[in-house]
Amino acid sequence: MTDEPMDIVIPILTDCDNDDDFSEGIDKQITEVPILPLRNMVLFPGVALPVMIGRTKSMNLIKDKANSKAMIGVVCQRDMEVDEPKQEDLYTVGVIADVLRVLDMSDGMTTVLLQGRKRFELQELTQDEPYLKGRISFIDEQVPENPDREFKAVMSNIKDLMIKIMMATNELAKRELAHAIKNNNNALYLVSYASANQLNDVADKQMLLATNNLKDRAYKLLTLLNKEFQMIELKASIQMKTQEDIDKQQKEYFLQQQIKTIQEELGGxxxxxxxxxxxxxxxxxxxxxxxxxxxxxxxxxxxxxxxxxxxxxxxxxxxxxxxxLPWETYSTDNFNLNHARRILDRDHYGLEKVKERIIEHLAVLKLKKDMKSPIICLYGPPGVGKTSLGHSIAEALGRKYVRVSLGGLHDEAEIRGHRRTYIGAMCGRILKNLQKAGTSNPVFILDEIDKVTNDFKGDPAAALLEVLDPEQNSTFHDNYLDIDYDLSHVMFIATANNLNTISQPLLDRMELIEVSGYIQEEKVEIAAKHLVPKEAEIHGLNKKDVKLPKKTIQAIIESYTRESGVRELDKKIAKLMRKLAFKKASDEALPSQIKPEDLHDYLGPVEYTRDKYQGNAYAGVVTGLAWTAVGGEILFVETSLSKGKGGKLTLTGNLGDVMKESAMLALEYIHAHAALFGIAEDMFENWNVHIHVPEGAIPKDGPSAGITMVTSLVSAFTQRKVKSNLAMTGEITLRGKVLPVGGIREKILAAKRAGINEIILCKENQKDIDEIKPEYLKGLTFHYVTDIQEVIKLALLDEKVENPLF
Known part of the structure; x- marks a missing residue:
């Protein structure tokens, strides 16, 4: 329960003489009085106010002093939430008061009518139970003995403002109160009455009560009354302005209209x-x-x-x-072809096809000025620089660069936007990024376009059809904007790892450019020119601290990475740089250069080993060439024979369906043409055949090992040696024809690394060899064939192996 004014407080105007200071009859020698703490109100000398009592200590005080006619000290609390106030919770200036009347209400509450008499200063609390007591010292009022004209004018203004405030807010007894105030000339009482009943802020009231000089108190009161009256007028003005708009349907806007009016009053x-x-x-x-x-x-x-x-x-x-949105706002293209070439060569080593395509586009744009931008799709393994290429293209063209990652996107609204009828609707990512770029012709990277998915919210890939069609994207329609927007000047570049997951209509709209994996020589150059300087700077090292010869970089690539790109290589170089940074920070001497044999100390034990050519001492072991996502590899096809009825064929080595079919095809071809190879017919009935392709844990598939399997089977059935340092790749048919295969560049480089110097290929793969730089082909001899018979003549020697089976 709280001690506070009644819900309806009727100001009580008492009769008093003009010079009455309300201290008559007070024993000024009193030094200790009971203390009644109040919430939300301040009592002033001469003012009578009703107070509702609820706290236990306050009730004890009233019951004890109500009949004894003793005076009590009334003090306001600083914090209204405190139920058991201490001395520090009370203001120091209070008022001695008479208990005029005690009324017990029907709801169990007690109402006390208090009459303020004289101000005092609370020195300290001397008693806590059953109610508070405190030691006090009285404060004399400093009332002007001969009021001057200025003071009289101030009091007159206070009277006028009191009457205005009463007339505006109090509907009870307006005329009687106004008449009583006009005829009352006791300045102390009028100031006290106005302070107690016309002000709402407790802190302001307490400030006035603590002011000793009556003239100063009157001035402060006049300022506060002016503010109070201005607020009342402002409220009335707000009500007048909003009253016309209020009806049954507009009541909910009442407070909003008030806020609007206040904002207008504050300046717009x-x-x-x-x-x-x-x-x-x-x-x-x-x-x-x-x-x-x-x-x-x-x-x-x-x-x-x-x-x-x-x-x-x-x-x-x-x-x-x-x-x-940047409507018809375009950045100026830089048509300097040499500058564009320098930028592309500076940031990316290799990637000649992509660079050539960008330069061609820039050349046509320079001539025609208004060419529609192409839709390019760069596809290839991770880490080869597809995404970072967009930055270089944007810089070369002088255009803005924006990128959207489409990986895991499954909501069509992310592309086309939401309709405005939905809550939280917004435009799609295409227009949002154009808004961010500030131009209508940026280089726009659509990253990971092959990883777009669909669900019940629609198919984003279908929404991309309009974006990536040069004939349609000049009127691209976003559901939120609902206005056609021209995307034909945007240079879209999509990136993907796997084309198989992209829908055919979407593929048809893009110009596909393969960004194949880097060969070892390219990786060495990329590391020397880009990765080593970048990682040295990141790790706080300078050029003098890091000396990494190309042989060492080559050793890192061969022994510690297995990838198409250079992402893993970058991590290994960063690891090496951290070791060097630690040594430098520890004031240890840095090595003059890091040699390949030192890598164990920096990168740990070797993680990968390359297959090396193993010789031709065994019949049925032939070297093939394979393409993997991390580059070319050599593989060995091993065939062994064991006696047994029925000629059973066993295939091992984690082979895929296509590779198994190639093995069966090879065996059937040899069986049908046994006489050509000097193989007895009964061997197929009395010997079981086992074909194995190491390494057994790695999945293998594809038709390119066809001629390798035929050669391995013929070598096993005839026990003839295979020509040394020879590898091959090619698909076979049931008629013995050799068909072309892919990944030739990677396969050739894998053969060169393994020490192979002769390679058998399909005649049609010669065009792929012509595209490889001549320096990568030094020391290699190529044999181009069209029939399996040519392969056998080139691959097998007349000499038989030692200890043949038969």
């Missing part, structure tokens, strides 16, 4: 300023007339809405989206 409406800003931005736009008309129409709708209306923010967002 925020909504008006926002609309003015939108108009100024629109003046700078170079957009089509149709868009300008739609903008004006939507802005007019916005002006009709109230700023506090729920629809206002929705409409504001839509208008801001329209004005925020």
């Amino acid at each position: 409406n925020t909504g008006d300023r926002d609309i003015q800003d939108l108009k100024e931005k629109a003046m700078t736009k170079k957009w089509p007339m149709a868009v300008a008309e739609i903008f004006d129409k939507e802005l007019h709708k916005l002006q009709r809405l109230h700023p506090q209306s729920p629809d206002y923010s929705v409409q504001m967002q839509y208008v801001q989206t329209i004005v925020g």
